[in-house]
Amino acid sequence: MNENGRLVLAGAPIGRTGDASPRLREALETADVVAAEDTRRLRRLAADLGAEIGGRIVSYYDANEAGRAAELLGELRDGRTVLVITDAGMPGVSDPGYRLTHLAVEAGITVTSLPGPSAVTTALAVSGLPSDRFCFEGFPPRKPGERDRRLRALATEERTMVFFEAPHRLGAALGAMAEAFGSERRAAVCRELTKTYEEVRRGGLGELATWAAEGVKGEITVVVAGHDPQEVEPDIEDLVAEVARRAETGVPRKQAIVDVAKSAGIPKRDLYDAVHRG
Numbered sequence: 001m002n003e004n005g006r007l008v009l010a011g012a013p014i015g016r017t018g019d020a021s022p023r024l025r026e027a028l029e030t031a032d033v034v035a036a037e038d039t040r041r042l043r044r045l046a047a048d049l050g051a052e053i054g055g056r057i058v059s060y061y062d063a064n065e066a067g068r069a070a071e072l073l074g075e076l077r078d079g080r081t082v083l084v085i086t087d088a089g090m091p092g093v094s095d096p097g098y099r100l101t102h103l104a105v106e107a108g109i110t111v112t113s114l115p116g117p118s119a120v121t122t123a124l125a126v127s128g129l130p131s132d133r134f135c136f137e138g139f140p141p142r143k144p145g146e147r148d149r150r151l152r153a154l155a156t157e158e159r160t161m162v163f164f165e166a167p168h169r170l171g172a173a174l175g176a177m178a179e180a181f182g183s184e185r186r187a188a189v190c191r192e193l194t195k196t197y198e199e200v201r202r203g204g205l206g207e208l209a210t211w212a213a214e215g216v217k218g219e220i221t222v223v224v225a226g227h228d229p230q231e232v233e234p235d236i237e238d239l240v241a242e243v244a245r246r247a248e249t250g251v252p253r254k255q256a257i258v259d260v261a262k263s264a265g266i267p268k269r270d271l272y273d274a275v276h277r278g
Contacts, residue, residue, distance in 0.1 A: 005076035011116020015194030
C-alpha cells in the first residue's frame with residue numbers, strides 16, 4: 001500500500017480496444033481499487049488487454065456515484081491508489097468521476113490522469129469545423145422546453161460547440177438546433193467513432209435533422225459551428241413584410257412564418273414573435 005493515496009482518472013477506448021495505451025494495462029494491474037462504471041465491461045476490457053486486475057473492483061455509476069464517492073475517498077485517505085474508469089472516454093466528461101475528483105482535491109489528495117481517447121476531441125478533429133476555440137455542452141436537456149431554452153441561449157456562441165445525444169433523440173435535437181441556430185448552420189454528426197461502422201455526416205442543421213428523422217443507431221457526438229458575428233443579419237422588418245406578402249397570397253400565416261424563417265436561417269420563434277408584435 002502506498003504511503004499517500006492517489007486518484008487516477010483513466011481514459012478508456014471509445015471504440016477499438018487497440019487504442020488503449022500500455023499504461024492503462026499497467027494501471028489496471030497495480031491499482032488497489034478499480035472503480036468502474038460497468039464492471040462487466042471492465043472485465044472484458046482487461047481480458048482484451050491481457051491484464052490481471054489485482055485490486056478490488058467496485059461499481060461506480062450515475063445512480064450510486066454520490067454514496068460511492070465518499071467510500072472511495074476513505075480508501076484514498078487510507079493511502080490506497082484508486083483508479084476510476086468509465087465505459088468509454090475520460091471520467092468526469094458526462095460520466096461519473098467529478099464528485100470523487102472534487103472531494104479528493106478538497107482533501108489534498110493527489111489526482112492524476114491516464115490520458116486516453118475522447119469522443120469530444122475526436123469528433124471535433126474530424127468534423128471539418130473550426131477547432132481553435134470550442135466548448136463542450138454535454139447532453140441537451142431531455143424536456144423540449146428546457147432544451148429549446150438552452151439552445152436559444154447558445155445562438156450567439158461564437159465557439160464551435162460539441163454535444164452528446166442519444167440516438168433516439170437525435171432527430172428532435174437537430175431539429176431544435178436548426179430552430180435555434182438556423183437551418184443552414186454547419187454541423188457534423190459523428191456516429192460510432194473509431195468503430196467498424198464509423199460514420200461522419202456533415203451538412204446544414206436542417207438537412208441533418210431530416211436525415212436523422214429516419215432513425216440513427218450507435219454512439220452519437222454532434223459538432224456545430226459557432227455563430228459568425230460578421231454574417232449580415234437579415235432585417236427582421238423585411239422578413240415580417242415577406243410573411244405578410246405570402247399570407248395575402250393565401251399561404252397560412254403560420255406556414256409563411258416557418259418558410260420565411262427557414263429561408264433566412266433564423267429561429268422560427270424569433271420571426272413569430274416579431275410578426276405578432278407588429
